[in-house]
Amino acid sequence: MTRVPDPRDAPGSVAGRLAAAVDAGMARGRDDLARLVAFRSVANPVIEPASECAASAALVAELFAEAGVDGVEQVEAPDGSIAVVGRSAGPAGAPAALLYSHHDVVPAGDLAAWSVPPWELTERDGRWYARGSADCKGNLVATLLALRAVRQVLGSWPVEVAVVCEGSEEQSSGGMEALARGRPELVRCDAFVLADTGNVALGAPTLTTSLRGTGSVLMAVRTMAHPAHSGMYGGAAPDALQALLTALASLRDAEGETTIDGLEREGTWEGAGFDEHRFADDTAVVPGVAPLSGGRGAAGIADRLWARPAATVLAIDCPRVSQVTAAVQGEARAVVNLRVPAGTDPRAAQDLLMAHLRRHTPYGVVEVRPVSLGHGFRARTDGPAYAAMTRSMERAFGHEVATAGQGGSIPLATTLAEVVPEAEVLLLGVEEPASRIHGPDESVHPDELRRTAVALALFLVELAGLDPDAPAPAGA
Template sequence: MTGLAEDLAAAIAAAVDEGMPRARADLERLVANRSVADPQIEPPEECAAAASLVAGLFGDVGVIGVESLPAPDGSVAVVGRTPGPEGTPSVLLYSHYDVVPAGDLDAWESPPWQLTERDGRWYGRGAADCKGNLVATLLALQALQEVCGGWPVEVAVICEGSEEQSSGGTEALLRGRPDLVRCDALVLADTGNVELGRPTLTTSLRGTGSVLVTVSTMGRPAHSGMYGGAAPDALQALLMALASLRDETGETTVDGLAHDGRWAGAAYDVERFAEDAGLLEGVAPLTGSDGTVADLVWARPAATVLAIDARPVSQVTAAVHGTATAVVNLRTPPGVDAEEAQRLLIEHLRRHTPFGARVEIRPVSLGQPFRARTDGPAYAAMGRAMASAFGHDVTTTGQGGSIPLATALADLLPDAEILLLGVEEPGSRIHAPNESVHPDELRRTALALALFLADLGGLLEA
């Protein structure tokens, strides 16, 4: 950088630092909304209030034309677009304001809907995923606005309200209104760093396909003393089918589904994975028959039993189960069609359920995998920005989770660069009790976003 560029970067960094108290206040207001996009868990009014708050926050930092648009699944997406200087690129900034349920409240050390500072971190549901990412975006826009008096590129924003449900509402909305996402570069802020303070760009996402499987063998439960042994146990049949999905090495063994992929990027250290995942002492990570941790979480399919419905222990009776139900989630790496993989999973479960049981299977969710391009000017600019903000060179990683909208946007925007990053890191414990964000990670991510926009707009010399 030249001296002038260095001075500008320093001024932006100072503005980000000065904006942190407001960022905390914004995050506190957002976390207070119990914005779970499932009316069976939280009232719809909570999501409506969150959407209204997001719209107001975008307007406060200078986004023009902010709208709250209903999606076909009943959620609301907040969008806006601010023109930039003529001839400059357009950048779309994505986040989502809906969250997963709080779950077991007794497992939280502080109230999930109240942002609480503890041990240098900010705790609360959505503090990282994804309200923390939204706040980092707001902080970046605010800082750049204060220092430069505007943004050097066209800035569009979209914050969706049902990402965690994989219900496809925002995708359907955008396919009908592609003008909302027109851009040269899309920053999808819904991932994070491989460890605290280590800047990371995610270059691949696994797809997802969940199914609900119900196994029935009898019209009613049967007394285990009178009929046990000869009576076909529906729960046992279901467990046997589920056990066939994985082998003893952890490899997913769905009939007809390849499981020999190799991860070509940075390795995932076994000890770090054990710490990140919270493995108990003496329990080792699974690495497959001939693979590595990285292969299994980023390059190969993974079948996971998410839930089982049967008689709970608190209501135990001496009876053989007549019916049992489970939800199975299948993650698929880039290069594997998620819809085809889901079909193979359904056929596998039918084939491997014993006792001649009746098997009913219903697809629940579906999202295709994604692989980002890494050879464009936006990717290079983001690499420079993150290295400057974090003080370390950028690393790349895969993401075992899925963001179905990423694939949809890649389809809608075939020429755009899609960059995945965020405030999340292993210590955030997203989707678990005691989710949190480290304020330094939020600050550094905001600075990286601001420097990226300045660089892409020609204000910083490479």
């Protein structure tokens, strides 16, 4: 692989000075991250107090203002969450870049599953642990480091710089999407940089070019007004749990392929495959079990992740083993999540899923209703912003940029593409497989945070059409 020049090879250049400024700012970045993760900013007052999100938003606003962004304000979105926005003018005629992140997080979950306090930044084995350390407060800190470095080295903004830090991304409540549609001036730009994805491996710069659409449904099966004793009635009593399990089992075939009636499942991923061994490591597959590749190895895994639908049973309401009684169940419920590749209509796919579940439930009163819905996304890869980001990431990481799909959904990407159709949408971030986002012991590697910050700083220079190898201005 061809070596990409390190910015530090030319310490007097713009690139070298930006890298040095980010390096020097890492201690401050760690302090910022520690302050941010201390807030239990789950955008659901049933789980954590709303005051935690409010305090988090206030700190984000303070940090953006300190970084030199003008007009920073906290804006209430239609779902009641708080987004932090700001915008600084650049030179006349310069393009505008919007840097996005979110300050809300998923719940900590089972505290006993954490080996460190989830709301306290803890350093261990070279990584920084806490809920939100990677998703997405680590991305926010990388953005702040980049902004400070650009101001320090250049003395002014080379482009128009806008920031948006959402307050309810993890809840899929559509607050930021509605805000963008209602106030398009907040998101007007030439390039969106959504810092909410990550790299395929530590130190491997990656641009996400495809996002799956999503839709969850809630299914309930009722057969009796109350449970019935299995000794007296088992065998003839209509078992709601068994009926539910029969329907759920019909969603996959013996090789794990999703088999929803009427939904196309033959798609193939045109990019690089996903190595089976790395996938097994990333997902902590236990010995004796293999990834579900359909016998096609790396290509099969990539197909199922990014080019085909995937139905996943997220939860089932039924008696716990620890509370077992000899009873046939009269009611059972489940939540099923459906992911579909970009280009597939998620609402049509969700309708097919609901019809499939009703059709494959052998008996009982069946109710299936939609819970959430999000559209997939495919990024443009032929624009000047994409080219500028590719150069910047290669220089910051020292390796060529990889492209990948992502199984998760970011509905805002689709909304932004609709509201500002001429703008490019770039997806990247500090996350990588060891980050374990949404799980216990979430973490970020500080080198990944640093490299991403350097890439973002270089991107603002490249987008402006400036030469990063030119000597840095004196006295800035």
